[in-house]
Amino acid sequence: MNSIAENLARVQSNIDAAARKAGRKPSDVKLVGVTKTIDIERIRTLLSLGVNCLGENKPQELAEKYTALGAGLEWHLIGHLQTNKVKLIIDKAAMIHSVDSLRLAEEINRRAAAAGRVMDVLAEINIAAEPSKHGVEPGEAVNFVEKLIKMENLHVKGLMCIAPNVDEPEKNRFFFVKMREILIDIKNKYVHNIDTLDLSMGMTNDYEVAVEEGATMVRIGTGIFGSRA
Numbered sequence: 001m002n003s004i005a006e007n008l009a010r011v012q013s014n015i016d017a018a019a020r021k022a023g024r025k026p027s028d029v030k031l032v033g034v035t036k037t038i039d040i041e042r043i044r045t046l047l048s049l050g051v052n053c054l055g056e057n058k059p060q061e062l063a064e065k066y067t068a069l070g071a072g073l074e075w076h077l078i079g080h081l082q083t084n085k086v087k088l089i090i091d092k093a094a095m096i097h098s099v100d101s102l103r104l105a106e107e108i109n110r111r112a113a114a115a116g117r118v119m120d121v122l123a124e125i126n127i128a129a130e131p132s133k134h135g136v137e138p139g140e141a142v143n144f145v146e147k148l149i150k151m152e153n154l155h156v157k158g159l160m161c162i163a164p165n166v167d168e169p170e171k172n173r174f175f176f177v178k179m180r181e182i183l184i185d186i187k188n189k190y191v192h193n194i195d196t197l198d199l200s201m202g203m204t205n206d207y208e209v210a211v212e213e214g215a216t217m218v219r220i221g222t223g224i225f226g227s228r229a
C-alpha cells in the first residue's frame with residue numbers, strides 16, 4: 001500500500017491535469033480530504049502535508065475529531081444530516097454539503113441564528129434520482145435553492161451530488177454535466193444573491209471527470225487513505 005504522502009501527491013497531480021485539460025485553473029478546485037473512519041494519527045499525517053479541509057459524513061464523528069484536532073481546521077459535513085443532530089456541529093462545521101430537505105434547512109437556519117453565525121451550505125441534488133440516495137430531484141433544484149436563499153442564517157454556496165457508484169467513471173460525466181447546467185440555471189436566476197458558486201462533486205472513483213466538468217470541490221477518502229476498514 002502506498003503512503004498517504006504518495007497517494008495525496010498523485011491525487012493532486014491528477015486534479016491539476018484534469019483542470020488544465022478543461023482549461024481551468026487547478027487552484028479553482030478544492031480538495032476535501034474525507035476522514036471518515038480514519039484515526040487521528042493518520043489525519044495528522046494528512047494535515048502535515050498541507051491539507052486542512054476535512055470532510056466527515058457523520059455529525060458525531062465530526063464533533064469528536066474537531067475536539068481532538070483543534071479548531072484551526074475547516075470541517076465539512078458531507079453526509080446525510082438528521083435534524084436532531086444539527087446541534088452537534090452547528091458551532092464546528094465550516095460548511096454543510098448535504099442540505100437535502102427544507103426541514104433540515106430550517107433547522108440549520110434556526111440553530112445558526114441561535115449560535116450567532118451564518119452557515120455555508122450546499123443543496124444536495126439526487127442527480128441520478130437514485131432511490132437509495134438523499135437530495136432533491138434535479139427538477140426541484142432551482143425551486144429548492146430559491147427557498148434556501150431566503151433563510152437569513154444560511155449562505156447558499158452552491159450544489160453537491162453523490163454520483164452513482166459505477167465501474168467506469170466516464171459513465172458519470174452525464175450527471176456532472178447536468179449538475180453544471182443546474183448551477184447555470186441558478187446563476188442566471190439569482191446571481192445577485194449568490195456570489196461564488198461551488199459544485200461539490202467527484203469522489204475517488206470519478207473526481208477527474210468531475211473536475212473536467214466543473215467541480216470546485218472534490219471529496220476524496222480512499223484515494224488518499226486507502227480502503228476503509
Ligand SMILES: *Cc1c(COP(=O)(O)O)cnc(C)c1O
Pocket residue numbers: 034036057078079162203204205219220221222223
Ligand atoms: C465517503 C464519502 C466520500 C469519499 O469517498 P471515497 O470513495 O472514499 O473517495 C465522498 N463524499 C461522501 C458524501 C462520502 O460519504
